[in-house]
Amino acid sequence: MTDLRNTPVAYPSQGAPFVIRAERASDVVAREALLDACFGENRLKRTCQRLRDERAPAEGLSLSAVRKDGQLVGTVRLWHVSAGGVPALILGPLAVDPDCRKLGVGATLMARALAAARSRGHCAVILLGDAPYYARFGFSTEKTAELMLPGAFERERLLGLELDAGALDGAWGMIVPTGAAAKPKTRTRTSRARKAARLVTHAA
Template sequence: MTAVWKTTAALTTETAPFAIRAERASDVVVREALLDASFGEGRHARTCQRLRDGRAPAEGLAFSAVHEGRVVGTVRLWHVSAGGIPALVLGPLAVDASCRKLGVGAALMTHALAAAKARGHGAVILRGDAGYYARFGFSAEKTGELALPGPFERDRLLAVELRDGALNDAFGMIVATGMKARRARIRTGGKARKLLIQAA
């Protein structure tokens, strides 16, 4: 039987030393630095990046974790077609190394899944460690007939249904379907550079 993700109690500011909020345009530069530190500059060549290139995250589904006034965690969800079935892809999820013992990653996951369910989405797919993501209901049970646009490890392609049966007929390639991202100039260190502004 497929596990359907169920909402759990989210951490509050009274119990956690950080807050989760909607990503802001001002978070983008810090977010990019956090992702580089977490995954290295080669992160742009990863298979799942093909599902995000040139796209904006799903509306209302990009979040930042803030600790002592600075962004220390990030997660986004993106529209995809899972063999013709609308779904979301989650990632990347990253947490600043200095805050990894605070539960930021788990809180971001719980918050993102609850927000996706509240917006009526049926399923979330990701590529990651089954041992870590199983606690959120993810498994490879419904991804056996799906493929990513590039090399991937079959046992790391995971999904969770937010609505029972949402991925029952999922078969074929996972492809990006989200809105195109808009480009804007961001000033950093006195120099202007182009970044994709993808805040929801």
């Protein structure tokens, strides 16, 4: 089983000045600011948020991209769900600072997250996002046509990836959360977080 905190970090080929590591408690304020700026303050009303409310992320599958100066420039989390009775993970939110969009932060976060999920024995990952972007990682609508989310969503954006061939065969019905309950916490918002601009996102 891979411990991301002790895993050597390989920089992207273009030598971007960032590392991918396990999310830390000290990342929370910066992460919330990044997500607020990326998705807006109504992000907690989005359909996929219903699968994350009051749930803890899957163990070992919350990652941060951090510059050498300590600035958080990217984040991704995965969560336990049942995809019509099939155990799976749902990925998101994925958010990246636009100053790093050409440095491969999003792609590196995705690669590390999927590798970690596979190493921990997970068999399938689902997300709601742009098909052209996620196709490069193997996501498609091939196995998600019979799945539903607890709210409005665009069918062509519901994508799946089998980490084990056939893992999503026959998946049908509502996607529901199955993760452990989250510990109570107080969200921190600042005017700077609400006014932060020029941030880009890929997955809701």
